[in-house]
Amino acid sequence: MQLFFSDNISSIEGRLTEDESRHCLSVLRKKTGDTIQVIDGKGFIYDCLISQDKKICAFIVQQVHEIKPLRTSRIHLAIAPTKNADRIEWLLEKAIEAGLDEISFVHCVHSEKPRVNSERLKKIAVSAIKQSGQPYLPVINELRSFKEFIAAQQSASQKLIAHCNSEYLRTPLNNVLSGYSKDTSVTILIGPEGDFSDKEIMLANESKFQGISLGNSRLRTETAGLYSVMLANGILLP
Amino acid sequence: MQLFFSDNISSIEGRLTEDESRHCLSVLRKKTGDTIQVIDGKGFIYDCLISQDKKICAFIVQQVHEIKPLRTSRIHLAIAPTKNADRIEWLLEKAIEAGLDEISFVHCVHSEKPRVNSERLKKIAVSAIKQSGQPYLPVINELRSFKEFIAAQQSASQKLIAHCNSEYLRTPLNNVLSGYSKDTSVTILIGPEGDFSDKEIMLANESKFQGISLGNSRLRTETAGLYSVMLANGILLP
Known part of the structure; x- marks a missing residue:
C-alpha cells in the first residue's frame, strides 16, 4: 500500500x-x-x-x-545534535518507526554542532511515517539552548535526563519506565558525546528531571536516543 | 581511551x-x-x-x-538477511552497542538474499566492541536454512518468533520479557520483509518457539531486530 x-x-x-x-x-x-x-x-x-x-x-x-494511536502515552526525545547530521537523520527515521511522538534539539555546553536542518528532518519524518504506516507525524522542534529547553518543560509530567556522571543519582531507565502506568507521557533528555556538564545536570535536577542510566557503558548519542525511545515504546505499549 | x-x-x-x-x-x-x-x-x-x-x-x-558482563543472561538474535547488506551491517553495529551476545542468519522461504559476508561482519563487530568498550565479541553464525536453525535450537531455553500473522497466537515482546527472571537467556527470531510462511510459523511453534508481536505496525527487518535486542537488553539488565 x-x-x-x-x-x-x-x-x-x-x-x-x-x-x-x-x-x-x-x-x-x-x-x-x-x-x-x-x-x-x-x-x-x-x-x-x-x-x-x-x-x-x-x-x-x-x-x-x-487510526487510533497504539499508545495513550507520548514519547518526547530531546537530544544534543551530533557533528554528522546523518546520524541524527538516521535516529529520526528509526525512532519514528519505533513510535516517537516529538523530538527536540538541545544545544549543550559540550555540543559539537549547534545547527539542525529542520526542513530536511521534516522530509525524513514524512518519508518515515509513509514507509512505516505510522499515522502520526511527530512534532519536530527547533534547536534551543539547554536553559530554554529546561524552562519550557515546566509542565511536562515525567522528565528524565540520561547522563554518565556517577556523582549524581541515576536509576536504570528500565526500572523507571516499569514503574509508570501505561498512559504516562515521558520526556527523555540525551546529552552530547562529551556528556552534560555538572551545571547542566544540576539545573535539570532542580527542574525535576530524574537522572537515568542506560545500562551500557558507552553508547553513541544517536544510539542512546534510539535505545530510550525503543525501551519507552516497548514498555509503555498496553 | x-x-x-x-x-x-x-x-x-x-x-x-x-x-x-x-x-x-x-x-x-x-x-x-x-x-x-x-x-x-x-x-x-x-x-x-x-x-x-x-x-x-x-x-x-x-x-x-x-570486565564482568552487565547481564548474566544472553541475547541471541536470529534474523533473515536483508537485500541490502548495509542494513544488516548497521543492525549488527547498533545491536552490539546495545548488548547483543550472538547473531544467526536464517534463510527463510520469503528471504530476499541468501548470502551473508561473515568476514566483513566480523570486522564490523570488532570495530563496534572497540568503539563501545564492550568487552565481549558476539558470536556470528553462518547463514543456515530455517529448518537447520530451528533444529539447532533444541536445547535453548527461551525461544521467541516475531511475526505479523494474527492467525497464530502472539504476545507483546515486552510482556514476555517482563515475565522472565533477569538471568534468562533468550533467542529471538525475526523474519524477512515478506514475513515467515505459515509452514515456518507452525514448525517454530512445534519446536517451542513462542509467538511475539513487536507492537508497531510495520517495522523494517533490521529495525525489528534492533528493537528486540534493545528491549531485551533494557528489560533483562539487573
Missing part, C-alpha cells in the same frame, strides 16, 4: 505537496481518475480520487479512516 | 591482527616501548608494552583486567 502525505487536506478535498505530487504524477504516473491513499500525519487516512494531474496533484476525498 | 583488538593474546604476550597493526603502527604511529590497551573480546582488557613495531605489532602484557 503506497501512502502519500498532505498537510493541505479536508474531509472533502486536498492537494499533495510539490515533492509528493512529483512522486505521484511523474514517478508513479498516476492520472486524473486514479485512486490514491493519503495520510495527514494527524491520525487519518483518506481514500482519494485524483482530480488534477498537472504539476500539483489535487484530489477529491471519498472516505476517511481514523 | 583507544582500544585495540587481538585474537592472539595470552597473559604474557600477544600480537595484533594485520588490520589492527596497520592502524596502530601506520595511522597512530605507535612505536616499540609505547603502551597500548588491547581487548580479546572474551571479557579481558590488557595493558601492553609494544615490543615489535615492524608490520605486525607485537607486545608484552603488563597487566590484565577482567
Whole structure:
C-alpha cells in the first residue's frame, strides 16, 4: 500500500505537496481518475480520487479512516545534535518507526554542532511515517539552548535526563519506565558525546528531571536516543 | 581511551591482527616501548608494552583486567538477511552497542538474499566492541536454512518468533520479557520483509518457539531486530 502525505487536506478535498505530487504524477504516473491513499500525519487516512494531474496533484476525498494511536502515552526525545547530521537523520527515521511522538534539539555546553536542518528532518519524518504506516507525524522542534529547553518543560509530567556522571543519582531507565502506568507521557533528555556538564545536570535536577542510566557503558548519542525511545515504546505499549 | 583488538593474546604476550597493526603502527604511529590497551573480546582488557613495531605489532602484557558482563543472561538474535547488506551491517553495529551476545542468519522461504559476508561482519563487530568498550565479541553464525536453525535450537531455553500473522497466537515482546527472571537467556527470531510462511510459523511453534508481536505496525527487518535486542537488553539488565 503506497501512502502519500498532505498537510493541505479536508474531509472533502486536498492537494499533495510539490515533492509528493512529483512522486505521484511523474514517478508513479498516476492520472486524473486514479485512486490514491493519503495520510495527514494527524491520525487519518483518506481514500482519494485524483482530480488534477498537472504539476500539483489535487484530489477529491471519498472516505476517511481514523487510526487510533497504539499508545495513550507520548514519547518526547530531546537530544544534543551530533557533528554528522546523518546520524541524527538516521535516529529520526528509526525512532519514528519505533513510535516517537516529538523530538527536540538541545544545544549543550559540550555540543559539537549547534545547527539542525529542520526542513530536511521534516522530509525524513514524512518519508518515515509513509514507509512505516505510522499515522502520526511527530512534532519536530527547533534547536534551543539547554536553559530554554529546561524552562519550557515546566509542565511536562515525567522528565528524565540520561547522563554518565556517577556523582549524581541515576536509576536504570528500565526500572523507571516499569514503574509508570501505561498512559504516562515521558520526556527523555540525551546529552552530547562529551556528556552534560555538572551545571547542566544540576539545573535539570532542580527542574525535576530524574537522572537515568542506560545500562551500557558507552553508547553513541544517536544510539542512546534510539535505545530510550525503543525501551519507552516497548514498555509503555498496553 | 583507544582500544585495540587481538585474537592472539595470552597473559604474557600477544600480537595484533594485520588490520589492527596497520592502524596502530601506520595511522597512530605507535612505536616499540609505547603502551597500548588491547581487548580479546572474551571479557579481558590488557595493558601492553609494544615490543615489535615492524608490520605486525607485537607486545608484552603488563597487566590484565577482567570486565564482568552487565547481564548474566544472553541475547541471541536470529534474523533473515536483508537485500541490502548495509542494513544488516548497521543492525549488527547498533545491536552490539546495545548488548547483543550472538547473531544467526536464517534463510527463510520469503528471504530476499541468501548470502551473508561473515568476514566483513566480523570486522564490523570488532570495530563496534572497540568503539563501545564492550568487552565481549558476539558470536556470528553462518547463514543456515530455517529448518537447520530451528533444529539447532533444541536445547535453548527461551525461544521467541516475531511475526505479523494474527492467525497464530502472539504476545507483546515486552510482556514476555517482563515475565522472565533477569538471568534468562533468550533467542529471538525475526523474519524477512515478506514475513515467515505459515509452514515456518507452525514448525517454530512445534519446536517451542513462542509467538511475539513487536507492537508497531510495520517495522523494517533490521529495525525489528534492533528493537528486540534493545528491549531485551533494557528489560533483562539487573
